[in-house]
């Protein structure tokens with residue numbers, strides 16, 4: 001058994017995802033002695049933290065065992081590390097990824113991969129032509145609740161799937177009386193902001209895999225909160241949508257509904273809830289728990305549900321037990337990508353999948369601009 005070290009550049013290491021997900025999970029893999037490969041060898045990630053603020057990087061490094069760090073992406077690209085993770089703010093990601101591809105690095109990046117489908121496909125083609133391994137983070141189906149939905153779908157629980165409904169979001173304060181919970185770049189287009197660009201990236205693969213591939217989309221968007229206070233306490237104009245609703249038509253004829261907003265208050269089971277209705281049964285899941293109602297357990301709720309307190313609708317659902325393996329979703333993404341690099345095992349969410357996610361956002365924006373349904377065309381390298 002031999003230990004192999006693999007260098008991973010984390011650009012945006014001091015950000016929320018950089019620190020709490022990418023750095024933390026790679027360090028956890030290393031702390032467990034590395035990832036055990038099929039041949040018995042172990043692959044140990046070694047990190048190079050990259051950011052713009054030397055003081056913050058130094059502090060982060062010191063708090064996590066003295067990881068290597070630099071403020072220079074050029075230096076990172078010139079070094080021996082093999083994998084580039086970009087989890088900095090979304091804006092200008094394609095430029096950084098193109099530089100990484102030119103430097104011969106494997107690419108494993110956060111979503112969305114680019115602001116438009118054309119740019120996203122250009123990255124996928126560049127990565128393919130360079131012969132490097134490439135992937136995008138698609139973590140949500142590793143969350144226990146949504147993993148259970150996928151398990152139900154694969155087990156044939158739903159029968160013919162009729163609809164999928166996504167209800168997601170929460171209230172994000174404007175920063176005037178309570179601190180805004182999200183960095184200001186999220187609300188500025190030129191920095192890669194916008195709720196549709198951000199979250200369609202997840203809804204695309206979730207709908208494709210949980211129900212049926214998306215065939216067409218018709219969207220409505222709004223900016224509910226037009227002014228916010230930034231990290232320096234300054235008022236700024238929001239030029240990106242914070243509300244993004246869409247109807248989608250699926251290849252199997254089913255209907256999808258996406259209700260997504262940073263200007264909504266939660267009275268549901270979780271911040272993200274997905275319901276799938278099928279002829280043989282329905283299921284509702286938040287990120288962590290999932291409930292089902294099979295056709296044979298479906299109560300008569302047309303006459304019977306007509307009177308207040310006549311029925312406890314929630315009590316009529318049965319929770320799916322925890323029988324599936326659990327692990328941090330981002331760690332699972334990383335382990336699969338590390339195996340892809342080291343053992344050439346398949347990695348589903350490559351940069352074409354990343355482009356498909358961007359495509360749904362892109363089409364949603366065009367649907368809003370043109371006031372019509374947009375068809376989803378297949379994407380090819």
Ligand SMILES: NC(=O)c1ccc[n+]([C@@H]2O[C@H](COP(=O)([O-])OP(=O)(O)OC[C@H]3O[C@@H](n4cnc5c(N)ncnc54)[C@H](O)[C@@H]3O)[C@@H](O)[C@H]2O)c1
Nearest residue numbers: 012014015016017018087088089090110111112137139183
């Ligand atoms: N997979 C998921 O579920 C998930 C969840 C949240 C965010 N994300 C994605 O991760 C990325 C980071 O999101 P976050 O919530 O961690 O944001 P964040 O603001 O906490 O972190 C972003 C980091 O990028 C840095 N940064 C800002 N502008 C930059 C620029 N112009 N150049 C280089 N660095 C810059 C910031 O200083 C910060 O360190 C985004 O692309 C976002 O879409 C993914």
